[in-house]
Amino acid sequence: MDKFESFSGVAAPMPLVNIDTDMIIPKQFLKTIKRSGLGVNLFAEMRYLDDGSENPDFMLNTPAYRNAEIIVAGDNFGCGSSREHAPWAIKDFGIKCVIATSFADIFFNNCFKNGILPIVLPQEQVDVLMKDAEKGSNARLDIDLENQTVTTSEGESFAFEVDPFRKHCLLEGLDDIGLTLEKVTSIDGFEAQASQARPWV
Template identity: 85%
Template structure:
């Protein structure tokens, strides 16, 4: 997993509540176990018509937001099933940070495990960021995880909370496997000791 670094990016506004995981990545795209290649199917049923043509007024199809790295959304983002393909698709599209008043617990946890920063903020602060995002590609929001601060295109700052352990994992690029590998010397020592103590195993 790549280390999460501070960045300034375009924020796409999606002022919908209860965006569930089936909206994020519809069920027909769950056959793969690869994390790459799902970005093209992100929000597929809202992005494309029945013939596979782009729906022009969907936010991520608009020229200003095609390169969005931040998503500003409504309450209860990521509800529904626990499919990990949802953060995979978001990450593969290029979105590094999702901001909403609240998130479904499993989706929230899966974001951190896949290098995405989910930020829960009070509705009035989300409204500020939503209005900023609606200004288009000239309005870039800065995400500073180290200092836990968002900065709007007009310089307004908004602080956010993040669990220290999850923050550490994002900053160091540590997923579950990476965390395990940090303990590799201790694991090797235990296995060597166990093999000597129980050679018959």
């Protein structure tokens, strides 16, 4: 996984609440056995018209937001299915950070496994960022994971929380299977104990 570096990027405002994973990546694209190339299908049903052409009204199709690297979203972003195709599609499109008042748990976890930073902020701060994002490509948000801040184009800064271990993994681009396997002795010990205590499992 690539290291997550601080960046300054265009943010697309998507104020709709409960943006679900079926919206993010419709089920017809789940039949791939690869993780790459899904960006073109991100938000497919909202992004394309019935004839396959782009819907000019959809945010990410407008010139200002075609190269967005951040989404500022409504409450409960990523609810629904556990499909990791949702973060894969987001990442492949070029989005590296999603900001909302809340995220669905499974989507939230999946983001970190794919080098995407989900940021939870209170409503008032998301409202400020949403307004800033609405200014289009001239307004860029600064995302600084090291110092845990988001800064608007007008210089207003908000601090966010992130789990220290997840932050470390994002910053270093670490594969956590490798990290876990370093603890194989502890896993062996636990399993030996568990199979004595509960031999029926």
